[in-house]
Amino acid sequence: MLKLLLFFNVIRLCLYSVDSYKILGIFPVPSISHQIVFQPIWKELSLRGHEVTVITPNPLNDKSLVNLTEIDVSFSYKIFIESNLQESITKDVPVNGVVDFIFTLMLNIIEAQLKHPEVQALIQDKDKHFDLVMVEFLNPAVYAFSARFQCPLIGMTSLGALLGGHDAVGNPSHPLLHSDFFLPSTGELSFFDRVYNTMYTIWYRYNYYYNVLPHHDKLVKKYIGDDLPYLGDIERNVSMLFINENSIFHSIKPNVPAVIELSNMHIKKKKPLPKDLQNELDTATEGVVYFSLGSNVRSANLSEHLREQIIGALSEVPYKIIWKWEDDYLPGQPKNVIIRPWLPQQDILGHPNIKVFVTQGGQQSAEEAIYYGVPLVGMPFFGDQFLITEKIANLGIAHVVNPETLTKQQLKAAIVEVAENSKYREKAKEMSALSLDMPLTGLEKAIWWTEYVIRHKGARHLRSPVLNIPWYQYVLLDVIGFILLVCLIVTFVLYKIILLGIKGRQKYSRHIKLKVS
Structure with missing residues (x-):
C-alpha cells in the first residue's frame, strides 16, 4: 500500500x-x-x-x-x-x-x-x-x-x-x-x-x-x-x-x-466513523447532542459547580449525548451520556442525527459546524471565543450561554430550543451554502x-x-495642524483688522465731536 x-x-x-x-x-x-x-x-x-x-x-x-x-x-x-x-x-x-x-x-x-x-x-x-x-x-x-x-x-x-x-x-x-x-x-x-x-x-x-x-x-x-x-x-x-x-x-x-x-483550511473529506460511534449515532433516532470544548478548554478541568450544572442539564434533555471528556471517569455520568477522550469531530458533525453542537466557540469548531449545517450552543471561556459565539448567535445559528453564571435550567433550555426550533438548522444550512460558494x-x-x-x-x-510614511502623516496630524495654524492666523489677522477698524472708527468719532464742539 x-x-x-x-x-x-x-x-x-x-x-x-x-x-x-x-x-x-x-x-x-x-x-x-x-x-x-x-x-x-x-x-x-x-x-x-x-x-x-x-x-x-x-x-x-x-x-x-x-x-x-x-x-x-x-x-x-x-x-x-x-x-x-x-x-x-x-x-x-x-x-x-x-x-x-x-x-x-x-x-x-x-x-x-x-x-x-x-x-x-x-x-x-x-x-x-x-x-x-x-x-x-x-x-x-x-x-x-x-x-x-x-x-x-x-x-x-x-x-x-x-x-x-x-x-x-x-x-x-x-x-x-x-x-x-x-x-x-x-x-x-x-x-x-x-x-x-x-x-x-x-x-x-x-x-x-x-x-x-x-x-x-x-x-x-x-x-x-x-x-x-x-x-x-x-x-x-x-x-x-x-x-x-x-x-x-x-x-x-x-x-x-x-x-x-x-x-x-482544515476541513477534510468525511471518513467512516469507528464502528462503536457509528452504531451509537445510527441508533439515536431521538437525536444526538455533540459536546466538546475544543483543545484548549478541557472539560475535565471545569469547576465542580459548572460540571454539575452541565451534567444536570444533559441528564434531562431527551437526546443522546456524545461528550469529549478527557478523563476515563466522569463523576455522576448520566445514562444518556457517552464520553471519549478524543473524538473525530468533523465526521461526527457530518452525521444526520446530530441535532446540536455545544462548543466553546473556537473558530475551527464554528467553521466545521457551519460546513455541515449544524446549529450550535456557544459556551465561550476566553479569547476570540466571545467574538465568535456572539457573531454566530447574531447570524441566527446559535444560542449563547455564560459558563460563569450557567445553571442547568439555562443550558437545558438552550439545547432544547436549538434542537427543536427548525429556524436554527435552516439558518445553519443557509450559512453552509454561502460559505461553500467560493471560486477557490x-x-x-x-x-x-x-x-x-x-x-x-x-x-x-x-x-x-x-x-x-510616518504614522503622524498617516493620521493627518501634520495636515490637521497646518489647517488649524492657517485658521488661527486668518482668525488673528481678521481680529486685528476688525480691532483696527473699531479703533479707527472711535478716533474718527472723537475727531468729529471735537470739531463740532
Whole structure:
C-alpha cells in the first residue's frame, strides 16, 4: 500500500509541479487548533514537489510525503499545559492582562524551541538554503528565520491577525470597525465601547513595539545571530499575510493585496466513523447532542459547580449525548451520556442525527459546524471565543450561554430550543451554502500565492504605501495642524483688522465731536 501511495505521489508531482523550491515552515504554537490550519499547506506543498522543512509540535509523520522533513518540538506542550491557560485568561482577567500572558507564554515556548538541538543544527548549517520562510504570524522571534536564510517571508494566522500583523503590511485596522479579536465587542458599539477599543489599540501598539518586540529581538540575537537586523524591521519586510478568517463570522475589511483571506483550511473529506460511534449515532433516532470544548478548554478541568450544572442539564434533555471528556471517569455520568477522550469531530458533525453542537466557540469548531449545517450552543471561556459565539448567535445559528453564571435550567433550555426550533438548522444550512460558494478553496489560494511569492522573490509591490510614511502623516496630524495654524492666523489677522477698524472708527468719532464742539 505504501509503495502504491508513493507511486501516485510521484505521478502527481510530474503533473502539477514545474519548479521545485526549498521552503521552511515554523509553526510553534503547541495547540492542535492552530496546527490543523497549517498542516494542509505544508502537506500540499510537499506533494507538489517542493522540499519542505517544518518546525512543529504536531508532525504529520506521514512516510508517503517523501519531500517533507519535520522537526518535532512536541515537548512544548508541557510548557503550554503547565501555564494553566484555561484559568489564567478567563473573562475576569483584563484584556491587557490576557495579551501580556500570551506573549510571555509564547516567549518561553519559543526560547525552548530555539534551544532544541535539531533547531540549532538547522540555524547553524551554513550550507542550508531556503527560497521561502513561512511562519505563524503571532510570535515575532520566528520572523528572524527569513533574515537568517535571506529569503522572502510569508506570515500566516490560524485566527484573525493581531494589530502588529496588520501594521506589518499597512493594512487598515480601525479600532471601531475592525477591532482586535481579543476584544469581545461586535456589531454596533456604544460610546464607551468605542473609547475602550481606541484606548486598547493605543496601549497594544505601545506595548508591542516597546516591550514585546525588544524582548523577542534579544532572544533571536542570542539563539540565531547577533548580526541580524532589528526584529521590527524584519517583521515589516513580510511579503504577504495569510489570514484564516471566514466572511461568515468575521467583519468585512478593506484588505490590501498583500493580505489573503483563507477559510475552511482544515476541513477534510468525511471518513467512516469507528464502528462503536457509528452504531451509537445510527441508533439515536431521538437525536444526538455533540459536546466538546475544543483543545484548549478541557472539560475535565471545569469547576465542580459548572460540571454539575452541565451534567444536570444533559441528564434531562431527551437526546443522546456524545461528550469529549478527557478523563476515563466522569463523576455522576448520566445514562444518556457517552464520553471519549478524543473524538473525530468533523465526521461526527457530518452525521444526520446530530441535532446540536455545544462548543466553546473556537473558530475551527464554528467553521466545521457551519460546513455541515449544524446549529450550535456557544459556551465561550476566553479569547476570540466571545467574538465568535456572539457573531454566530447574531447570524441566527446559535444560542449563547455564560459558563460563569450557567445553571442547568439555562443550558437545558438552550439545547432544547436549538434542537427543536427548525429556524436554527435552516439558518445553519443557509450559512453552509454561502460559505461553500467560493471560486477557490482556502488551500488552493494559499498554494498559488505561496508559489507566486517564491517566483518573484517577494511581493513588496503588493504592500500598502502607508508603510513608507510616518504614522503622524498617516493620521493627518501634520495636515490637521497646518489647517488649524492657517485658521488661527486668518482668525488673528481678521481680529486685528476688525480691532483696527473699531479703533479707527472711535478716533474718527472723537475727531468729529471735537470739531463740532
